[in-house]
Amino acid sequence: MPKLTCDISQSLWDALQKAMDDSGEGIDHLVSRALADALQLDHGTLFQVSTAGALVEGLFGGVVSVGMLREHGDFGLGTFDGLDGEMIALDGHFFQIRSDGSIRRADDGQQVPFAVVTHFSPRETMVLEPFGSMAELTAQLDRKRGTDNLFFAVRLSGRFSSLHDRVASMAGAHETLVEATAHQAEFHMQDVDGTIVGFWTPSYVRGIGIPGWHLHVISDDRQRGGHVLDCAGQGITLALEPLDDFRLAMPETADFLAADLSGDTEKALDTAERGRGR
Known part of the structure; x- marks a missing residue:
């Protein structure tokens, strides 16, 4: 820097x-x-639309536009109206990764039910040690954090020897997050040059955010990507930024205002986001 x-x-x-x-x-x-x-610059600010609890309960209707998200960040992840695929924002470009494996540039008018974005400005950059699994990767990332009580943004770039990712499919009527992700598309890839975008969320915001590491990937040729379930790589470059300012945009839709969001989201998020407990 x-x-x-x-x-x-x-x-x-x-x-x-x-x-x-x-x-x-x-x-x-x-x-x-x-x-x-x-x-008058944003500094270490994480901007989130809606809550993890709302997603768990199946509130997948769009509440903000991609164009509005651009005002708050150039880097991030999320999903689209109706749970129609995965979002990844990288260097100011917003992409929609769909369940058929296709990737397109997101239009500013597209609606978003949930997203997390920031203006990425890494504090440090380094090359990670080789890792053979998601667990080994996140163990390295955890050692770089230094605290459990801030948010962190990470960018991981290089050649991944293997990637296992999923892409959410359009949700059916009245489906919860667990039900909707039960019919998600999953992909296994080898030797992919790409970038992983992600965030660490502290456990004390459970129900608002998704605790732990949440990572999305896109290949350099913009042909493959999704929500990362597992990965391996060596010579991967990490860029890391601590984020000390968290801002939440609450939906004002009738469905959100009427929803019961008091339940425990941990098990449902673990199943939906990390592929566990199926």
Whole structure:
């Protein structure tokens, strides 16, 4: 990352020292946040549409447009109206990965029931050690986090020796998330050059977010992709950004306002998102 060196007044230095003592934050974080505020830039902000609990209950109707999402991020993931495939946003381009395996650029007018996006600005970049499974990958990612209590955005780029992913199919009437993903399409691929986009969500927002790692992938030739269930690779480059500002856009639809979202989402999300418990 670029480094900034400059002279400041003693009064600014004293104020900065006091802010560090009061907040416990490091100088890099405080200065970066102050500059972002002054320049009216988003900094470490994660923007989410709707909740994981709403998805679990089958609230798949679109509530915002892709065009609106662009205003809040250039990097992220989600799904489309009716659970019609997987979304991946990369370098400002939004893609729809459909259950027949096809991939298309998403139109700004397309509706979205759930998405998580950010303006990606990684704090560090490194090459990961070889990994032979999703468990080995996430173990490495967990060691890079340093805390369980912030959100994190990750970008993983390179050649994946194997990928197992799924793509949600259009949901039937009144289906829950578990029911809808029971007839999802699954794909196994070998030696794929691509990029994984994903987020770590802390457990304390269970029911709002999807706790743990949530990863989507797209190949460099834009021919293959989906929600990652398993993967292996070596020489994969990781770019990592901690996110300390979480913003949630709540739907105002009649279905959302009337839904009972008080249930425990853990088992349903584990089955639907990670392919467990089927």
